[in-house]
Amino acid sequence: MFLYNKKGKIDSIRQLKLDNNSFCEAFIQNRLNNYKIHIAFILLLLIDIILLMFMIKETSIYYKEARGFFLNNQVQFYIANIGVDIIQFFFHNPLLNDYGLRLPFVLIHIINCVLIYKIGLCILNKTLDSLFCVMLYMSIPGVSIEALIVSHVGIITLICLVIIYHQIKYNKIRYELFIIISFFDSGGSILCLALFFYALLSRKNNILILFSIVCFGVNMFIFSPIHGIPQSYFIDTMGLMIIIFTPALLIYYLASVYSYTFLKTSTLLNLIPFVCFIFVMLLSTRQKIDIESFLPQLSVGIPFFMQKMLFDIRSRLPQFRMRYILRLSIIIVLLLFGNILLFGNKIIYLFSEQQHNFAYSFYEAKDIAKELYKKDITNIEIPNSDLELRLKFYGINYAQKKHPKYRLQTSSNGDIKIIYFGKIVAQYDIIRIK
Numbered sequence: 179m180f181l182y183n184k185k186g187k188i189d190s191i192r193q194l195k196l197d198n199n200s201f202c203e204a205f206i207q208n209r210l211n212n213y214k215i216h217i218a219f220i221l222l223l224l225i226d227i228i229l230l231m232f233m234i235k236e237t238s239i240y241y242k243e244a245r246g247f248f249l250n251n252q253v254q255f256y257i258a259n260i261g262v263d264i265i266q267f268f269f270h271n272p273l274l275n276d277y278g279l280r281l282p283f284v285l286i287h288i289i290n291c292v293l294i295y296k297i298g299l300c301i302l303n304k305t306l307d308s309l310f311c312v313m314l315y316m317s318i319p320g321v322s323i324e325a326l327i328v329s330h331v332g333i334i335t336l337i338c339l340v341i342i343y344h345q346i347k348y349n350k351i352r353y354e355l356f357i358i359i360s361f362f363d364s365g366g367s368i369l370c371l372a373l374f375f376y377a378l379l380s381r382k383n384n385i386l387i388l389f390s391i392v393c394f395g396v397n398m399f400i401f402s403p404i405h406g407i408p409q410s411y412f413i414d415t416m417g418l419m420i421i422i423f424t425p426a427l428l429i430y431y432l433a434s435v436y437s438y439t440f441l442k443t444s445t446l447l448n449l450i451p452f453v454c455f456i457f458v459m460l461l462s463t464r465q466k467i468d469i470e471s472f473l474p475q476l477s478v479g480i481p482f483f484m485q486k487m488l489f490d491i492r493s494r495l496p497q498f499r500m501r502y503i504l505r506l507s508i509i510i511v512l513l514l515f516g517n518i519l520l521f522g523n524k525i526i527y528l529f530s531e532q533q534h535n536f537a538y539s540f541y542e543a544k545d546i547a548k549e550l551y552k553k554d555i556t557n558i559e560i561p562n563s564d565l566e567l568r569l570k571f572y573g574i575n576y577a578q579k580k581h582p583k584y585r586l587q588t589s590s591n592g593d594i595k596i597i598y599f600g601k602i603v604a605q606y607d608i609i610r611i612k
Contacts (some may be wrong), residue, residue, distance in 0.1 A: 272573030287325035320422030335474035363403035363473035451479035547572035
């Protein structure tokens, strides 16, 4: 009996050692797989940065951005001015000003992508799912546009994601951020409404409900988003959303938001886009919407959308998954097509005139400035005030006070030709002033 017990103990110890070794091996393998995915995420960020840098190189400052850069005192233009000052300090080349103008917002975009990834790690089952989540977020055309233009959109997205991350990760409400956004932009009203419904649905204390109502009231008083004569812009607003998200993603995304909100315990992650969509649709029935202020709140729900989409696929037997995989495939194809149009939109010039290219307003100015520098002309009369302000950004007439010797004017056979893909899209003559 003693020998039997001793043998049994020895077998138990051996089995325990084997189990411990297997557990350690599985743990180490899991950590290695996670590190590989984290490295893949970094590589994905680098690819995204390269694509955005390519667009910065190809585009010029937009006339509204030029007006804001020289004449406006909003936060985003202060940031842009600082970025340009830094570039000029190191390179002293006005043709590189675009990088200083846009890199701060690319940096904010990268931080937003990191936050999306971290939120995905909190709510998705696998680390690899978080990588797919970020890929989907980066692929949304509206998100790429947000990273490239001088706008407050990226800042609002950052505030939204920090609020969501702290609520999911630590179950804490960042009251100070709600106060900041209430005074920062009209889009803050959406966050305050979402907080109100979160407090109501989760049966939080009355202080949180009162806090959200006060912040909402302050935001509405400062920015007055409801104004003017009632006039429907519902179809226009839906059209903008379709362009920003692509049709398939928008439909599937809104359906997921709706089902998640009413069938599961609501969090700020799903309430913010849900409240934003309802608010924007109702408001668009009476007035034109500033979609820039509401894009961040619509896009931050991508992690829970990825959770819903992957659950729809994995919760079914293989023979019943095809229609859900087909939905995902359609979304990916349309997103790919949208990004080709965004990053390769100059190709459109092969088939149409300049006015048919949606991005034409972001072209031309830098190319004209390059040609003027080649001709050693930095002081020139420019009848078009918008073009004059855009060229001033590239150092043309920036500090010139003397009377110019030349005038720049459009021509059918000018000295300066703007050519994209072998097609002339604009021509200008340099006329000597007598």
